[in-house]
Amino acid sequence: MRGLSRIALLALFALLAAPMLAQEDRPLVVTDSRADRGMLAPYLHSRNGIAYLYTSYVFDSLVSQDRQGRPAPGLAASWTTSPDGLTADLQMDTRARWHDGKPVTARDAAFTFAYMARRPYPFVSLKNVAGAEALSDSHLRIRLKTRDAGLVSGLLMALPILPEHIYASQEAPERFTAPEAATGSGPYRLAGYDKVQGRYMLEAVPDYYAGAPRFPRLMIVAMAPDAAIRALRGGEIDVISDLPVERAALVEAQGLQVVRARSGHVTKLAFNHRGLFGARAMRQALAQALDRLAILDITAPNGAGALAETGYFQQGSPWREDRADPAWPHDPARAAELLEAQGFTRDGAGRWRRAGSPVTLRLVSDESQARVAQVVADQLDTFGFGVDLRLMERTALQALPPGGDYDLLVASVSTTGDPGDIATRVTGEAWNADRYAGDGRIAAALEAARQAATPEERLAHLHAFQRLYAEELPSLMLVDPVMAAAHGGRIALDFMPDGARIGIPTAIDKSAFLQE
Amino acid sequence: MTGSPGIRRRTARLAMDLLARLAVLGLVALMVFALPRLLPGDPVQAMLASDHAQNLGPAELAALRERLGLTGGWGRQLGDWLGDLARGDLGRSIRHARPVAALIAESLPWTLLLILGAMPVYLLGGALAGIQAGRARGGALDRGLTGFVTVLASIPPFVLAILLMLGFAILWPVLPAGGALPLFPSDRPLVRAGQVARHAVLPVAALALHEFARFYYLARAEAVSLSRRPFLLNAEARGLPPLRLLVDYHGRNILPAFVARLSDSLSGLIGAAVIVEIVFSYPGIGGLVYGAILDRDYPLLQGATITLAAGVLALNWLIDAALAVLAERG
Numbered sequence: 132m133r134g135l136s137r138i139a140l141l142a143l144f145a146l147l148a149a150p151m152l153a154q155e156d157r158p159l160v161v162t163d164s165r166a167d168r169g170m171l172a173p174y175l176h177s178r179n180g181i182a183y184l185y186t187s188y189v190f191d192s193l194v195s196q197d198r199q200g201r202p203a204p205g206l207a208a209s210w211t212t213s214p215d216g217l218t219a220d221l222q223m224d225t226r227a228r229w230h231d232g233k234p235v236t237a238r239d240a241a242f243t244f245a246y247m248a249r250r251p252y253p254f255v256s257l258k259n260v261a262g263a264e265a266l267s268d269s270h271l272r273i274r275l276k277t278r279d280a281g282l283v284s285g286l287l288m289a290l291p292i293l294p295e296h297i298y299a300s301q302e303a304p305e306r307f308t309a310p311e312a313a314t315g316s317g318p319y320r321l322a323g324y325d326k327v328q329g330r331y332m333l334e335a336v337p338d339y340y341a342g343a344p345r346f347p348r349l350m351i352v353a354m355a356p357d358a359a360i361r362a363l364r365g366g367e368i369d370v371i372s373d374l375p376v377e378r379a380a381l382v383e384a385q386g387l388q389v390v391r392a393r394s395g396h397v398t399k400l401a402f403n404h405r406g407l408f409g410a411r412a413m414r415q416a417l418a419q420a421l422d423r424l425a426i427l428d429i430t431a432p433n434g435a436g437a438l439a440e441t442g443y444f445q446q447g448s449p450w451r452e453d454r455a456d457p458a459w460p461h462d463p464a465r466a467a468e469l470l471e472a473q474g475f476t477r478d479g480a481g482r483w484r485r486a487g488s489p490v491t492l493r494l495v496s497d498e499s500q501a502r503v504a505q506v507v508a509d510q511l512d513t514f515g516f517g518v519d520l521r522l523m524e525r526t527a528l529q530a531l532p533p534g535g536d537y538d539l540l541v542a543s544v545s546t547t548g549d550p551g552d553i554a555t556r557v558t559g560e561a562w563n564a565d566r567y568a569g570d571g572r573i574a575a576a577l578e579a580a581r582q583a584a585t586p587e588e589r590l591a592h593l594h595a596f597q598r599l600y601a602e603e604l605p606s607l608m609l610v611d612p613v614m615a616a617a618h619g620g621r622i623a624l625d626f627m628p629d630g631a632r633i634g635i636p637t638a639i640d641k642s643a644f645l646q647e
Numbered sequence: 648m649t650g651s652p653g654i655r656r657r658t659a660r661l662a663m664d665l666l667a668r669l670a671v672l673g674l675v676a677l678m679v680f681a682l683p684r685l686l687p688g689d690p691v692q693a694m695l696a697s698d699h700a701q702n703l704g705p706a707e708l709a710a711l712r713e714r715l716g717l718t719g720g721w722g723r724q725l726g727d728w729l730g731d732l733a734r735g736d737l738g739r740s741i742r743h744a745r746p747v748a749a750l751i752a753e754s755l756p757w758t759l760l761l762i763l764g765a766m767p768v769y770l771l772g773g774a775l776a777g778i779q780a781g782r783a784r785g786g787a788l789d790r791g792l793t794g795f796v797t798v799l800a801s802i803p804p805f806v807l808a809i810l811l812m813l814g815f816a817i818l819w820p821v822l823p824a825g826g827a828l829p830l831f832p833s834d835r836p837l838v839r840a841g842q843v844a845r846h847a848v849l850p851v852a853a854l855a856l857h858e859f860a861r862f863y864y865l866a867r868a869e870a871v872s873l874s875r876r877p878f879l880l881n882a883e884a885r886g887l888p889p890l891r892l893l894v895d896y897h898g899r900n901i902l903p904a905f906v907a908r909l910s911d912s913l914s915g916l917i918g919a920a921v922i923v924e925i926v927f928s929y930p931g932i933g934g935l936v937y938g939a940i941l942d943r944d945y946p947l948l949q950g951a952t953i954t955l956a957a958g959v960l961a962l963n964w965l966i967d968a969a970l971a972v973l974a975e976r977g
Contacts, residue, residue, distance in 0.1 A: 160830060166934060167743075175744045180699045251711060253694065256701035305714060305744050326743070327753045327930040328828055350830075355928050357817055358824040367830055396698070526943055529696045530688035545698035552701060562696065633699045 158332070158348030159622060160368040161639060162359040167329040171321050172312040173252055173291045174304035180545075180635040183254050185351060187632055188333060188641045189230075190291035190315035193221060193240060193271075194283055195341070198642050200449070200628045202284050204341075206235055206292055206316060207271070216278030216584060217261075221271040221287075226340035229294045230320040231311075237265035242295035244273070250304060254633055255290045256552070278582045280589040281551030288549070289633050292316065318344040318645055329353030342646045345622075349644060363387055363619055370624065371617040372639050376435045379615045387617050392626030393437055394614040394636040395445045395547035398430075398503050399606040404567055405534035407492075411569075414604040416469035417539075418459035420514045421507060425461070427610050430502045439608035442601035443546055443553070444593075446611070448629050450550050452594035456601040463514060483515045491517035496541035497528045503609060504541040529562040544606075548634020550593055553577055557605055567605035653975070661968055668960040672953070676732070679952040680725055683945050690715060690741045690943045715741050716946075728949060737954070738946035742938065747950030750935060755954075757827055758920055758931035764847055765854035765916070770905065773859050777866025778897045784871050793867070800860035804919040808853040808926040815849060822848050825928035850927045857919045858912055865908055869901040903973045910966040913959050 168182035169175050171189045176182035195205035207221040227235035244263035247255060261274040275282065297314050301307045313321040318339045323332035331351040335344040354362065356375050362368040364385055374382060379389045400421075402408035408417070418441075427438050437446070441459060444451035467477070476484050483490045492511060496504035501522050508518040523531075531537060542563040544556060554577045557565045567573065576596040583589035616638040618624050624638040631640035691712055695703065703711065712718050716727070716739075731738055737747035776796075780789040802810075816824035823829070823846050833839045873879050879896055887896075921933030928934075932951055939947040 157831075166928065166930075166938075169743065177742065178694045178700060179697045183699060249710075250714075251703055251707040253697070253700040253703065256703075258704065303714060306739070308745055326745075326750075327757070328826065329930070352830060353826070353928065355825045358826075361817075361820060361824070362830070524686075524941075526688035526693050526696070526941060527686065529692055543698075548699070555701065556698075563698070635699065 158350040159346040159370070159644075160350045160352060161370040161372050162352055162354040162362070162368055163329075164354065164356055164359070164373050165329075166353045167326050168331075170308060170313060170324060170326075171331065172304075172307075172315075173293065174250070175308060175312060178253055180633065181637070183633065184631060184635050184637055184640065185331065186291065187317065188319045188349070188644070189313055189317045189321055190293075191227070191235075191317045192288055192290050192292060192632075194287040196288060196627070196632060196640065196642060198625070198627070198640075198647075200631070202288060205288075206240065207287070210283065210287075212282070216280075216582075217275050219273040219275070219282060219287075221273070223269045223271060224340050225269055227316050228336075228338070228340070229296075229316050230314050230336065231294075233294070233296060234268075235292065235294075235316045236268040237271035238268065239295045240271045240292050241265040242299065243290065243293045246293060246298060247290070252291075255286065257286075260286075278584070279551065280581055280583040280586070281549045285549035285551035318641060319349055322348075344644050345646060346644055360385075360617070363617060366619065369619050369621045370639065372637065374615040374617045376613050376615045377433070379617070380433070382617045388620060388624075389615055389617045390624050390626060390638055391434075391613050391615045392636070392638075393445060393447055393611045395448065395630060395634070396543055396545050396612065396636055397439045397445060397608050398436075398500060398541065398543050398610045398612065399439070399608050400507060401540040401542060401563070401565055401606040402604075403534060403538050403540070404565075404569075404605075407538050410473065411603055412469050412473055414607070415459065416466045416473070417511075418466075418604060418607050419462040419469070420466040420516075421510050421607070422461035423459070423607075423609055425510070426503060426506050429506050431610050431612060434613060436610040436612045439611040440601075441604070441608050442597035443557075443608070444597055445546050445608075448546065450590065450593050450629075452597050454598075456597065459604075459607070466514070477515060481515045482517070489517055491519050492538045493536065494518055494520045494539045494541070495523055495528060495531065495537040496520075497523055497525045499525070500541045500543065507539070507541060507609075531562060533560050533566045541609075543612075545630070545634050545636075547630035547636060548632075550577075551581060553596070554581070557600075565605035567603075569603055569605065573599050573603060573605065657971055657975070660971070661964075664964055664967055668964050672957055672960055675956045676729070676949075676953055677725075679949050679956075680728060680945075681721075683940070683943060683948050684721065686943065688943055690717065690945060693942045693944075694741070728946075732953070737950035740939075740944055740947040740950075742942045742944045742947065747947050750947065751932065751951055751954055754930060754932045754935050757929060758917075758924065758933065760843070760847060761850050761854055761920055761923065761929070761931065762916055764851040765858065768851065768855035769858040769862055770909075772855070773862025774866045774898065774901065774905065775893075776859075777863040777868075778870040778893060778901070780863075781867040781870025782874055782897075784874070789867075792863075796860045796863045799856060800864075804853065804857045805922045805926055807856055808850070808923050811849050811853050811856075812926065822846075824849075827930050846929075850923050850929050853923045853926070854916065854919055857923075858916060861912060862905065862908065865904055866901055869904055870897055873897060873900055903970060906966055906970055906973065910963045910970075913962055917955060917959065 168185055169177040171186045173186060173190060176186045191206050193205050193207040195203045197203040206224055206227050208224040210219055210221040212219045223237050229235055241263045244257065244260060248257045259276050259279055261276050263271060263273045266272055294314055297311050298304065318336055319333035320336055322334040333349040335347050337343050356378060359368060359371045360378065360382055363371055379391060383389050402414055408414050423438060427436055440446060440456050442456035474485065478484055494504060494508055504520060508520040511518050544563050555564060557567055558574050560566060573596060576592050576599060580589050580592035580596065583592055614636050616624055622643065624643060626638045627640050630636050740747050740750055743750055776792055780792045783789050812824055815822045827843060827846050829842050832842055882892060882896055920931065921936060924931040924933035925937060936951050939951065
């Protein structure tokens with residue numbers, strides 16, 4: 132019996148002692164609260180922004196981004212556009228190499244344009260590209276169908292360039308899962324990928340054309356926030372890339388460093404423009420029936436969010452005009468006036484009626500926005516509307532068609548990144564787009580911005596769009612959530628203004644791992 | 648054919664049972680094909696739901712659907728899938744861009760580790776505690792244990808898992824809060840096995856506690872009933888050692904009931920494993936199936952469900968066969 136006890140004690144000691152094993156030459160360890168993001172190759176990674184971001188560590192694009200978010204030389208060392216804006220000439224950086232040692236040429240870039248036109252890659256739209264050709268190994272010419280003011284900061288920054296010598300033979304890139312699929316030209320090469328554990332090991336490319344990366348090895352691991360905080364405190368990891376902002380103060384109190392920023396991924400109230408809220412006055416009435424400050428205080432207390440700007444662009448966006456957009460403050464009397472002008476009446480109990488029938492608004496959302504949706508429902512109920520709140524499963528909500536069975540939708544939407552694709556988010560048909568047509572002025576302003584000849588002209592059109600958006604209210608922006616990341620001091624982090632690459636709100640864009 | 652009529656009857660019955668289970672498997676296949684397609688949304692919609700995805704035109708969407716095997720009506724898709732199944736091909740996951748069989752092969756061992764780790768704990772623990780409580784029916788031990796187990800049985804598995812995590816991974820952090828391996832797993836097999844075991848302790852405990860109550864009640868009821876039987880009273884009067892009474896008298900007599908209940912508990916155990924894996928971020932088949940539902944990944948959902956269903960039905964059949972043998976022995 133004593134022998135058994137001894138064995139049990141030894142086993143227990145072995146179990147508890149396991150984490151104390153010494154680890155030498157530790158890579159920079161970054162945690163991600165979500166599990167596996169897929170293989171880091173353009174056609175294999177998961178279809179979300181973070182998976183795209185990780186893939187950008189391995190695959191470079193023609194135009195890169197500096198720490199301030201501005202376009203910077205990438206695989207293309209320089210570029211010029213023709214006066215009519217329909218032709219772009221790019222000079223490739225001849226020092227760039229694929230991870231297997233072969234040189235990156237303009238032919239690879241031209242091949243990528245042709246390949247992705249035939250096999251769409253969801254994060255890039257090539258609809259406006261008439262063609263791309265390699266005039267030499269170092270000279271790429273891109274021809275556009277129409278002028279695109281966002282060519283450099285949009286398409287050229289977003290498009291990962293593929294190696295022709297590897298992908299040319301791949302008819303179905305979604306099925307190409309061999310390790311060669313992750314042969315990129317970025318600062319890190321994929322050295323290990325454990326799908327089951329959700330872990331990536333990336334090794335620096337020492338002769339990277341833009342300078343050797345700062346960390347010889349970079350490891351990304353899936354780890355729940357509580358475990359990650361403990362591991363950061365214990366020095367086992369270096370960065371928590373997505374720290375829940377409500378834990379930020381706790382983490383700071385433990386002597387760790389936290390960076391925060393407004394995400395620009397705004398929680399908004401979208402309207403069904405094919406129903407009750409087709410009229411602008413109805414949307415403005417609703418905006419004043421709601422108390423956005425109270426929604427913020429209840430759903431994002433202690434600095435977990437900020438009051439969203441109503442003119443689409445949020446604070447910190449380089450595209451935003453520094454002006455006071457209409458705030459649509461809580462004004463129930465004004466909201467009532469607007470509703471009465473639209474033919475609504477109030478009964479003795481203060482409930483709104485239309486054509487003699489009580490008005491019940493159908494409000495839909497999913498679990499991720501349940502709190503905001505509930506507060507909005509409560510406020511509308513207090514104001515006198517009946518509210519039918521439905522919290523739907525995420526994919527079911529995404530399947531809700533335009534003009535479908537709803538009046539109001541609470542959803543999150545990105546307002547960051549190059550404004551070239553704002554039209555898809557405002558006038559497009561996607562589930563969380565505004566699905567707004569209106570009188571066409573907003574669409575016209577966005578098209579004018581897209582085809583602007585100069586940056587100044589583009590900005591002027593975007594400022595006009597901002598003013599129109601705040602007045603017309605295709606959607607009512609409610610809360611701009613704050614994001615946080617934590618680190619132990621081994622790396623200096625900061626959130627990239629207006630998001631990384633395609634507008635991903637993150638503090639771990641690949642520029643953070645490169646020499647200044 | 649030789650053999651006694653009893654053996655022939657038993658063989659015929661087992662064959663009939665097998666056919667019935669194959670019919671159930673066929674029904675499961677039809678359901679797992681149809682049900683996900685009845686849900687709102689589809690894989691392409693889920694794939695392009697990201698804010699950062701560009702709007703694809705109709706031609707681009709059609710090309711994408713074709714490449715993902717989502718064209719044609721239900722009849723054609725079902726025919727293709729059943730044809731692939733007959734060839735042993737479970738298809739290709741849309742979200743993971745990998746063969747479903749490979750994904751299951753990577754994940755299933757982790758789920759089996761939890762289930763096989765939990766089984767001895769709750770079977771032996773439930774039997775020992777239940778027999779002791781039943782033998783001393785109404786005593787302090789019985790009252791205390793039964794009260795504790797009643798409270799335990801009323802806690803849903805996900806709450807139990809969270810409580811264990813809170814207790815032993817956060818408030819008193821002696822065990823890992825999630826995952827199946829440490830950040831830097833050892834290359835030495837023995838140390839690595841220890842690391843795997845350490846990470847499995849909490850999920851296994853959550854699963855074992857979930858099933859413990861079921862077998863505790865069973866063992867207790869059997870022990871109460873046995874305690875009144877003359878052969879046991881006689882054995883106690885003869886002064887047999889407690890261990891022999893426990894193993895040879897109580898243990899052997901509750902074995903058929905335990906085996907019968909085990910068959911019943913398997914499907915519940917797999918359901919609980921899915922939840923426990925999600926709570927502990929454990930890389931088993933639970934997270935895989937959960938993600939497949941959210942992403943409308945039809946091939947993965949179909950492949951994983953049919954594999955699990957085939958496994959459960961096969962085990963049930965084996966357990967029924969064992970029960971038949973035990974019943975004939977009397």
